[in-house]
Amino acid sequence: MVTVRVFSERASLTHQLGEFIVKKQDEALQRKSDFKVSVSGGSLINALYESLVADASLSPRVQWSKWQIYFSDERIVPLTDADSNYGTFKKIVLDKLPSTVQVNVHPMDESLISNDGAESRDNIAAQYEQILPQSLDLVLLGCGPDGHTCSLFPGQKHKYLLEETEKRVAWCHDSPKPPSDRITFTLPMLKDAKALCFVAEGSSKQDIMHEIFDLKNDQLPTVLVNELFGKKTSWFVNDEAFGKVQAKNF
Numbered sequence: 001m002v003t004v005r006v007f008s009e010r011a012s013l014t015h016q017l018g019e020f021i022v023k024k025q026d027e028a029l030q031r032k033s034d035f036k037v038s039v040s041g042g043s044l045i046n047a048l049y050e051s052l053v054a055d056a057s058l059s060p061r062v063q064w065s066k067w068q069i070y071f072s073d074e075r076i077v078p079l080t081d082a083d084s085n086y087g088t089f090k091k092i093v094l095d096k097l098p099s100t101v102q103v104n105v106h107p108m109d110e111s112l113i114s115n116d117g118a119e120s121r122d123n124i125a126a127q128y129e130q131i132l133p134q135s136l137d138l139v140l141l142g143c144g145p146d147g148h149t150c151s152l153f154p155g156q157k158h159k160y161l162l163e164e165t166e167k168r169v170a171w172c173h174d175s176p177k178p179p180s181d182r183i184t185f186t187l188p189m190l191k192d193a194k195a196l197c198f199v200a201e202g203s204s205k206q207d208i209m210h211e212i213f214d215l216k217n218d219q220l221p222t223v224l225v226n227e228l229f230g231k232k233t234s235w236f237v238n239d240e241a242f243g244k245v246q247a248k249n250f
């Protein structure tokens, strides 16, 4: 059973998303000295800016210096490339913070990119796995119109990613969403996280929301996440994305 929150106003969605994240931060900081969170790419990053930076009632409650920030998936490009999830997060969120704020961010090691070949790609994933904690306090996720999350894509060609039981970070090749070369958290990494949170907005997500929440097509990575980790999984969606969903219980 997942928790789904549907909003008609963008400002309410981003505010409640921010409240949710700050609550997870505060709970983590009651137990220990830092808050370990991972971020995905795509439209989520703009929502995070609205929630955590632009929202004047929430931004003072974000204890950035205690955050350890990782990436749920990353495109294998230099960190300054327009396609880099780290680069986008830096530009949209981190660069907007006052210069006095210190944040601990853990991007992919870009010095490993120049070597070609499968072995080196596997090594980038393995090296990223090395720097990850055993358990993240919160994993922030997007959902693509094909039902992917992180860089776990549906379909036979990418089944190896969903079938991974050992590696916590894997190399995703031939991604249907460019760029084609990526690293991604796998299900074992998501399994050990304390909480998972999806954000999905807009009419381009209508058909896939229907497939996820009404048809529960278990070939979709997002449905697998809901089924395997439902209790700790929350969705923040808007009316437009949820326009075709009939289900009332999730």
Ligand SMILES: O=C(O)[C@H](O)[C@@H](O)[C@H](O)[C@H](O)COP(=O)(O)O
Binding pocket: 040, 041, 042, 043, 044, 073, 074, 075, 085, 141, 142, 143, 144, 145, 148, 149, 150, 151, 177
């Ligand atoms: O690096 C990536 O491509 C993302 O991490 C990816 O998994 C994203 O979260 C979804 O594709 C949703 O993106 P949108 O919200 O932009 O549709």
